[in-house]
Amino acid sequence: MKAIQDCYPPKYAHCYGCGHGNPAGYQLKSYLQEGITQARFTPGMQYSGGVPGHVYGGMIASLLDCHGTASAAAFASHERGVAMEEQIEPPRFVTASLKVDFKNPTPQGVELLVRGELISVEGRKVRVALSLHANDVVCATGEMLAIELRAGA
Numbered sequence: 001m002k003a004i005q006d007c008y009p010p011k012y013a014h015c016y017g018c019g020h021g022n023p024a025g026y027q028l029k030s031y032l033q034e035g036i037t038q039a040r041f042t043p044g045m046q047y048s049g050g051v052p053g054h055v056y057g058g059m060i061a062s063l064l065d066c067h068g069t070a071s072a073a074a075f076a077s078h079e080r081g082v083a084m085e086e087q088i089e090p091p092r093f094v095t096a097s098l099k100v101d102f103k104n105p106t107p108q109g110v111e112l113l114v115r116g117e118l119i120s121v122e123g124r125k126v127r128v129a130l131s132l133h134a135n136d137v138v139c140a141t142g143e144m145l146a147i148e149l150r151a152g153a
């Protein structure tokens, strides 16, 4: 299955979160399946938080950030009855607002699962519920308001 981010045109390959053209980035890949988006990522040991052995909070927020905007694009496309991969210029969303609740410490050295669920689509505004899991424990939850860029932005 093609990742949501792999449907973006090459001009967006610079994205720190997901761009395949950014070797210093995460190159995150998100997938929409049965109404849920998922991405898996294992942060490197340099993303240590204040407590040894645990992931830095800003890293967690950035995973939710990039996965959330990809999710918004896929959910909006689905609502419009067209798959991401069927579009030459799929919709492109940026984060207007991102709330993160840190529920449990996130262990390092473990593959993390990031999930997204659609809350609502209202014109250019898409709200996505996000969560991050390690070893089946919910470590963070979040909510994003993503805004679709106007054509030509």
Ligand SMILES: CCCCCCCC/C=C\CCCCCCCC(=O)SCCNC(=O)CCNC(=O)[C@H](O)C(C)(C)COP(=O)(O)OP(=O)(O)OC[C@H]1O[C@@H](n2cnc3c(N)ncnc32)[C@H](O)[C@@H]1OP(=O)(O)O
Pocket: 012, 015, 017, 065, 066, 069, 092, 093, 094, 095, 096, 097, 123, 124, 125, 145, 147, 149, 150, 153
């Ligand atoms: C990256 C910057 C964009 C550059 C564009 C270059 C091309 C894009 C290429 C590649 C995209 C890459 C994408 C990567 C994604 C990874 C994730 C990120 O890290 S994203 C970076 C962090 N986010 C920003 O930097 C956004 C900065 N903010 C803005 O640019 C604008 O504020 C924007 C686009 C979000 C909205 O501006 P408006 O002029 O298009 O639209 P208005 O009318 O202000 O808002 C639309 C609706 O949304 C509500 N709204 C906007 N911001 C809100 C907020 N913070 N809270 C609640 N509502 C908000 C407004 O009230 C309005 O609602 P009503 O239509 O009246 O019902």
